[in-house]
Amino acid sequence: MxxxxxxxxxxxxxxxxxxxxxxxxxxxxxxxxxxxxxxxxxxxxxxxxxxxxxxxxxxxxxxxxxxxxxxxxxxxxxxxxxxxxxxxxxxxxxxxxxxxxxxxADRPEPPERLEEAARLLVGATVATTAARLHISERRLHTLFTDGTGLSPKHFARIDRVRTVLAADAGRWSDIAATAGYYDQSHMTAEFRRFMGVPPAAFTAGRRPAATACTG
Structure with a gap:
């Protein structure tokens, strides 16, 4: 777990x-x-x-x-x-x-490469991760979609956003670098795509309107 x-x-x-x-x-x-x-x-x-x-x-x-x-x-x-x-x-x-x-207890263990790939993707591209694991990018894609429900690229993008959300207060440029973005503008655009608002607005509490949970 x-x-x-x-x-x-x-x-x-x-x-x-x-x-x-x-x-x-x-x-x-x-x-x-x-x-x-x-x-x-x-x-x-x-x-x-x-x-x-x-x-x-x-x-x-x-x-x-x-x-x-x-x-x-x-x-x-x-x-x-x-x-x-x-x-x-x-x-x-x-x-x-x-x-x-x-x-x-009696189920097969997941491929070790999957967890290793998930760790590598935090700081590397899909191509670099596949090369380090000595597998093709197509094989890496299949491994992720079967084992996580996401492509390796989508998995890594979500991980970066979660890193920003978990970051302590600091300069946005530093947080962007720590999370693995090219620059602050890259982080802002991707954060907005996943969260609906830029990181500064989210941190300040300016968030999309909440809807009633009916599930």
Whole structure:
């Protein structure tokens, strides 16, 4: 797993930032397990007070092993799963880590190259990453679309935006360089594409209007 948390709606505005991970979500009010594909655009919404859910972000490739199929069609989709083979929903609600460890115990390990490629893409181009792994760019593309639901280029772009979102206060030019952008204008344009507003506006709270969450 790449992370786990419990989210609770309180009626205030919330932001779902772009995410290249597959996320398993268990809604506490309905005991419904949902598989969230990679999110390629930010979402701004207001959730009904009282709702809560357990969210588990999966490492690259692990969701493919859990679902037993490629993930190339899951980007920006949320699919309800009443049952996942070998995954105990009640156990997931009380101990997600143990439930997933048990469910994945007899599943094949994801290709090591996928996680290595995900690390390399943070600071390298797709072509350079493929060369370092001694595979073709086409093979790298297939590895990513099957294992993450995104192309390697899209995966890297989301990672850069998330780096900007996680950055401490500082000069935008320095943050752009740290995140791997060519320059500040490149960062601003890409951030706007994913988040709907430039980074300075987002940080100042000038964000797109939130809509009611009906899911």
């Amino acid at each position: 790449a992370g786990i948390d419990v989210a609770a709606a309180d009626g205030s505005s919330a932001v779902d930032v772009p995410d290249h991970a597959i996320t398993l979500v268990l809604r506490s009010d309905q005991r419904e397990l949902i598989v969230m594909g990679p999110r390629t655009r930010a979402g701004y919404h207001v959730g009904a007070p009282g709702r809560s859910c357990v969210r588990v972000r999966m490492r690259p490739g692990r969701a493919q092993a859990l679902l037993g199929r490629p993930l190339r069609d899951l980007a920006d989709r949320a699919l309800p799963f009443r049952e996942l083979p070998g995954l105990d929903g009640d156990q997931f609600a009380t101990d997600p880590i143990a439930a997933l460890e048990e469910a994945l």
